[in-house]
Amino acid sequence: MSIERTVRLSFGSASREATTHTNLSAVRSDGPVLWVAGDETATIERLVADDAAHPTGYGEETTFRLADLVDLPGDAAEEADIEGLARAGDFLWAVGSHSLRRKRIKDKHEGDKALRRLGKVSGQANRQVIVRLPVADVGGLPTLVPELTVDGARHVAAVFGVTGPDLRDLLADDEHLAPFLPIPGKDNGLDVEGIAVAGERVYLGLRGPVLRGWAVVLELRPEPDPAEPGRLLLQPFADGRPYRKHVLDLAGLGVRDLCPHGDDLLVLAGPTMDLDGPVHVFRWHRALTAETAQVVRGEQLTREVDLPFGVGDDHAEGIGLLPGDDARLLVVYDSPAPSRLDDAGGVTADVVRLPAR
Numbered sequence: 001m002s003i004e005r006t007v008r009l010s011f012g013s014a015s016r017e018a019t020t021h022t023n024l025s026a027v028r029s030d031g032p033v034l035w036v037a038g039d040e041t042a043t044i045e046r047l048v049a050d051d052a053a054h055p056t057g058y059g060e061e062t063t064f065r066l067a068d069l070v071d072l073p074g075d076a077a078e079e080a081d082i083e084g085l086a087r088a089g090d091f092l093w094a095v096g097s098h099s100l101r102r103k104r105i106k107d108k109h110e111g112d113k114a115l116r117r118l119g120k121v122s123g124q125a126n127r128q129v130i131v132r133l134p135v136a137d138v139g140g141l142p143t144l145v146p147e148l149t150v151d152g153a154r155h156v157a158a159v160f161g162v163t164g165p166d167l168r169d170l171l172a173d174d175e176h177l178a179p180f181l182p183i184p185g186k187d188n189g190l191d192v193e194g195i196a197v198a199g200e201r202v203y204l205g206l207r208g209p210v211l212r213g214w215a216v217v218l219e220l221r222p223e224p225d226p227a228e229p230g231r232l233l234l235q236p237f238a239d240g241r242p243y244r245k246h247v248l249d250l251a252g253l254g255v256r257d258l259c260p261h262g263d264d265l266l267v268l269a270g271p272t273m274d275l276d277g278p279v280h281v282f283r284w285h286r287a288l289t290a291e292t293a294q295v296v297r298g299e300q301l302t303r304e305v306d307l308p309f310g311v312g313d314d315h316a317e318g319i320g321l322l323p324g325d326d327a328r329l330l331v332v333y334d335s336p337a338p339s340r341l342d343d344a345g346g347v348t349a350d351v352v353r354l355p356a357r
Contacts, residue, residue: 002305002355006348007330009036009047010059016345020045024332024347025193026085026257027318028092030135030142034058035092036318036332037082042066042126044082044094044133048141052323057346064144066094066126069133070159070230073166074125081127084195084205084257085318090150092135095195095204096127098167099185121184128168129161130195130202130222132232158224160232167192167204170234170242177216177245180209186274193317196258196265198288200235203265205255208272213252215269219244246290249297250282259319261326263288266304266354268319268331277309279316281329281352305329305352313337319352327354 011021020038028035032052036045043065047058067076086093101124103117134148134155147156161167168190171177183189185208194205204218220243221235234242248255254272256279258265265287270279281304284296294300307316317334331350333340340348 002353003308003350004328004353005351007055007351008057008342008346008348009034009332010057010061010344010346011045011047012061012063012345014063015045015061021345021347022336022341023334024336025081025083025317025334026094027320027330027332027349028085028087029320029323029330030087030092031323032140033142034320034330035085035087037085037094039081039083039097039334040079042072042076042078042080042082044085044092044144046142046144049323055322064133066131069144069146069157070129070131071162072126072159073128073162078124078126080129081124083191083193083317085320086195086197086202086258087135088197088199090134090148090155091197092133092144093195093197093202094131094133095192096129096161097185097192098128099123099191100183100189102184102187121182128166129159130167130204130220130232131160132158132222154229156224156229158230158232160222160234163228163231164233176211177209183209188272191254191272193254193256194258194268196260198260201288203258203287205258205267207254207256207270210252210254210272211247213249214247215250215254217246217248217255217258217267219246244293246287246294246296248282248284248301250280250301253278253280256317257319259321259329260288261321261354262357266319266329268307268316270309270316276311276315279307279309281305281307281319281354304355307331307350307352310337314340322351327356328352329354
């Protein structure tokens with residue numbers, strides 16, 4: 001274990017009431033602020049560091065509603081199940097899980113009622129989006145804005161998955177992934193749980209499906225529609241498909257988050273099913289320079305860090321490099337253990353040291 005210290009994240013009353021602080025699913029640092037998201041809302045939260053160079057805590061929360069920035073396919077209050085954030089250039093990217101969900105059996109349910117709940121599978125429109133949001137400096141802090149002009153070029157907040165086909169539509173005839181589309185995410189169905197962006201490349205890490213032990217990462221090339229700048233279009237690869245598939249040998253685990261690190265991708269890996277662990281951080285060497293679909297194994301993929309997990313809690317869901325420090329990762333947890341929580345709305349995240357490259 002390589003945990004060096006903890007960092008306290010402090011949330012306001014609205015986020016505590018929405019249980020965002022106990023459902024963290026994504027994190028990215030951005031100079032003096034931290035972008036985080038939970039999987040039960042359609043918002044992105046901004047937290048400000050107490051010390052931008054060596055943060056010990058983040059607070060002063062500001063909430064940004066996706067519906068205030070882009071058109072969403074569902075109701076503005078419907079959750080987007082944001083599972084990944086990426087910061088690149090003038091933009092913050094966010095991705096919904098694209099998953100279906102199966103109703104839970106609760107303690108009060110017995111017999112036929114319990115079985116009926118297990119038989120109910122549903123989807124939510126807002127989960128089916130990939131969003132690119134301009135970031136402007138406002139009062140010295142990175143701030144999400146509907147549009148931004150840089151060097152005379154106008155950039156507007158844009159989304160993929162509202163008009164025209166969404167990702168699930170594009171995968172409907174995929175020889176590997178199509179059979180898993182009707183299956184809920186927690187049952188090894190389609191479940192996007194990480195995003196990384198480098199230049200024109202956008203990588204989506206799939207928690208599921210895991211195919212005979214192989215995890216899947218999709219590579220996309222989204223660009224704004226010239227006729228409708230608020231809409232993202234996927235540029236085709238050489239084979240005519242709007243995505244490229246990579247498969248990774250993560251020892252049977254799925255992808256829980258992605259984080260660029262030089263030319264590499266750090267891959268947070270955990271169980272695809274409703275299990276507690278194991279949880280590791282792998283390094284996919286030279287991922288961001290690959291020009292063809294990859295079968296990633298052996299020396300291309302090294303296990304860097306083992307992370308803790310609890311029994312029914314402390315599920316690592318998001319990783320991000322600390323500002324100005326490419327040797328340390330910040331790790332946030334879904335269902336944090338009670339010891340991570342305090343009465344003032346704070347939750348602790350871990351700072352993990354990466355091995356020397």
